[in-house]
Amino acid sequence: MNFSLWLRTAVAFLVVNRRTTFILCFLISVAIGTLVFIISLANGISDIMITNSTGMYSGQISGGNLPSRISPEDLKKPFVTAVLQRFRLPATLIRQDRERPLDLVAIYPDQEKAHSFFYKKVIAGRFLLKGQKEILLNLETAERIGSQPGDTIIGQIGDHQYELKVAGIFQTGVDSLDRALAFCPVFEGLILPETWQAAIFLKAGTDLSSAMREFSRSGLKMDGLKPWTQSMPDLTQLLELNDICVNILVFIVLGVVSLGCAGSFAIFVVSRIKEYGVLRAMGVTGLETGILICLQVVLMNVIASAVGVLAGMLAVWSVGRAGIDLSVWTSHNRYFAATALIFPRLSIGAAGIPPAVLLGFCFIAAAWPVWLVASQKTCDIISKG
Amino acid sequence: MIQLKNLSKIYARGKAAVTVLSDVSFSVKNGNLALILGKSGSGKTTLLNCIGGLDLPQKGSVNCFGIRVDKLSGRKRNNFRRKQLGFVFQSGNLITSLSARRNIEFPLILNKYASAQIQDRVAFLLNRLDLEDVADAMPSSLSRGQAQRVAFARGVAHGPGLLLADEPTASLDTRTGLELIRLMHALSKEEKITMIVATHDKEIIPFADLILHLSDGRIKGENE
The missing domain is CATH 2.40.40.20 (Barwin-like endoglucanases)
Known part of the structure; x- marks a missing residue:
């Protein structure tokens, strides 16, 4: 298989149809950027809840x-x-x-x-x-x-x-x-x-588990040391709940975006289906056609994800300089007892989860256009296209 | 040698069965140009599709250079098309996102030619078909005649044994069409490429070695 040929052709397809490519990329970038910011914000909220809860009295x-x-x-x-x-x-x-x-x-x-x-x-x-x-x-x-x-x-x-x-x-x-x-x-x-x-x-x-390991290795025989995750199960649960909600949000948003992209991309492929028929007539296999379509989807997602992650990082950086004060909504909440100033925190998960999930969704999104091309006979594609 | 024996193709349209090709038999010698003349709906395109392995007949056989195309598996048919066949369609059907040069290169890269060979072959075809000035133009900026010449160059770039052309002059004016056929004829003779051209354009007749008259899916006449 001549991978570079398919890569070059996929790039050419995207460049020539730059208007559609741009619109789809923009849609994906906005979704990714928003999710990177939301996950970073959730990280910031978790951080402040931990800081408030442990910093108030008990320590980590x-x-x-x-x-x-x-x-x-x-x-x-x-x-x-x-x-x-x-x-x-x-x-x-x-x-x-x-x-x-x-x-x-x-x-x-x-x-x-x-x-x-x-x-x-x-x-x-x-x-x-x-x-x-x-x-x-x-x-x-x-x-x-x-x-x-x-x-x-x-x-x-x-x-x-x-x-x-x-x-x-x-x-x-x-x-x-x-x-x-x-x-x-x-x-x-x-x-x-x-x-x-x-x-x-x-x-x-400092990683809490490593700190605990270090204490247990110190030979002081202390049975009474507890990390906050054990001494504050309510907080642990809340943070887990926070994570679950964010992950659900990521899946829903990216699912909807991918569905939109799949639809747009299917239209994009159908409008040029005759070209895929011509490729098949030239001896391009169904697998190679699938690879060509998937490469277009993947390339588009990779570029848009990179732009989205950068935009999200920029938003985190700019908001992170002053923080977001949530004290109006948290004045009676013990998890925000000392401060409610949130500083969004970018993590590997925040920058990595949305693009990774989207990459998974984009393969599903590519399946539809691939099926559209693969399910028809070459001669039908050429004559109807 | 291209040899068709008792080829029949029937399409199911709802509950009705439509016979598109019925007992079609003929042979084309290597390097010859065979012309299939017929009106729209006479079965010309279906016949080309069956010869090229894009469609399968219900009955009969298609033998190209000793290969039973109708008996090949899907993968082998793909391979046969990739190596042995070239297509020219009615309206060029170039890959719109690739330049004229890249369109011509495509079957060569697909067939894993070395880059030096690709460059030489593309340069030769661009020169031979008077396309050098538009080599880097995108298909949307080519005239119809130029687009058809690029399509022909793409069809013969990898040196196939057989070129199938479906109404290659239909979208062209008489003079441009004639010019294209002259070029196609000359180059296919030089490179000993067998050509089967489906058309209703009678201007092409003087170039043909074999003329087949197709009507309602049957060969009604054959002239050498």
């Missing part, structure tokens, strides 16, 4: 009940930006005749402020200060015990009682934080438990 990897023999320094790997140490203390908060049992979490406020968004969720008063005997209450608890910033309350932790000044009240929108937790700084005299919790923040672009 959270550790529970870590023994005191392991220090935060032990967990500081090259791919880690910060390890926040926290101590969970079962406590009862007492104010006048009101009591509220909850978990009091002792933290290092300066480190929390440097690496998590949690401090941004203070709705009254202020965030905690390093080493101070003070407390940050969740809104529900503050209402239950009737406390305001500036009040002093008693924190009963085991057999010990501490006088704690209410520094502020927080509300994150995350149920697990808003209902049963209060925070205080690690201060002098506070009796800390044997175990601690870790919030591990990773450098941007």
